Amino acid sequence: xxxxxxxxxxxxxxxxxxxxxxxxxxxxxxxxxxxxxxxxxxxxxxxxxxxxxxxxxxxxxxxxxxxxxxxxxxxxxxxxxxxxxxxxxxxxxxxxxxxxxxxxxxxxxxxxxxxx
Amino acid sequence: xxxxxxxxxxxxxxxxxxxxxxxxxxxxxxxxxxxxxxxxxxxxxxxxxxxxxxxxxxxxxxxxxxxxxxxxxxxxxxxxxxxxxxxxxxxxxxxxxxxxxxxxxxxxxx
Numbered sequence: 112x113x114x115x116x117x118x119x120x121x122x123x124x125x126x127x128x129x130x131x132x133x134x135x136x137x138x139x140x141x142x143x144x145x146x147x148x149x150x151x152x153x154x155x156x157x158x159x160x161x162x163x164x165x166x167x168x169x170x171x172x173x174x175x176x177x178x179x180x181x182x183x184x185x186x187x188x189x190x191x192x193x194x195x196x197x198x199x200x201x202x203x204x205x206x207x208x209x210x211x212x213x214x215x216x217x218x219x220x221x222x223x224x225x226x227x
Numbered sequence: 228x229x230x231x232x233x234x235x236x237x238x239x240x241x242x243x244x245x246x247x248x249x250x251x252x253x254x255x256x257x258x259x260x261x262x263x264x265x266x267x268x269x270x271x272x273x274x275x276x277x278x279x280x281x282x283x284x285x286x287x288x289x290x291x292x293x294x295x296x297x298x299x300x301x302x303x304x305x306x307x308x309x310x311x312x313x314x315x316x317x318x319x320x321x322x323x324x325x326x327x328x329x330x331x332x333x334x335x336x337x
Contacts, residue, residue, distance in 0.1 A: 144324040150268075154315060156328035163324070200268055206324055212258065212282035215319075215326055217270040 115203050117218035124193045125226050131178075132188045132221045134203030140164075144206040145179070146215070147188045151199040159201070162186065190223075198225045230254050233318050233329035240308055241337055247304045248332045250318030257322075258282075259301040261293060264315040264331070273316075276301055308336045 115136045124130035136145070147159040162170045162179050169177050174191045186205075190197055203218040231252045240246050252259065261273040275283035279295040290306045301318060313336045318329040 154331045154333075156317065156319075156331075158325060158327075161324065202270065206326075209283065212275045212277055213321070214260065214272045214275055214283055215262075216272075220268050220270075 115218035119221045121222045123224040134186045145186045146204045148202045149199045231329040239335045245306045252320040256320040260319045262317040
């Protein structure tokens with residue numbers, strides 16, 4: 112079964128500090144996409160960052176960066192200079208092909224608290 | 228302009244009722260989805276449509292029936308609602324690798 116595992120149900124960080132959220136996944140594909148989504152209390156799903164598996168360079172979006180280890184099937188998210196607005200649920204996901212279509216498979220999420 | 232819009236945002240209804248959730252996307256995408264987020268925040272795919280055709284049906288009870296009148300719309304109709312159907316339902320559309328989500332519909336069955 113294709114799965115995404117987020118081993119940290121909850122994490123906390125002090126404002127302005129750095130935090131890393133973990134994610135591992137299982138796939139037999141060689142080319143795929145990985146994502147981190149943020150879900151604040153408003154419940155809107157917001158794409159934070161995307162990584163293409165065939166690219167060795169880690170994706171970066173402002174204060175958000177990933178550590179993509181393809182052989183280890185690991186895709187962690189680093190948030191630098193944490194802000195109060197970063198407090199949210201964070202979901203790791205990957206895009207998998209099935210039955211001629213593609214779907215996003217999500218991890219169970221990590222709840223991030225940012226302390227002032 | 229909202230890229231993916233769902234209505235209603237909140238829905239409270241009694242057991243046994245039939246209800247519908249509507250979804251529209253203005254992104255020109257061919258692929259649309261319905262996801263269910265349970266009380267533990269777990270997101271699970273229910274259906275996938277590609278250009279109005281059902282592609283993925285993830286073992287969802289047949290009380291749930293999606294309908295896609297055109298590729299910009301994917302509605303979800305639920306018959307004989309049960310307490311366990313209470314959840315947040317998300318519509319999404321995808322172009323290329325990126326998926327865009329609606330704001331979700333919180334369904335509460337009482």
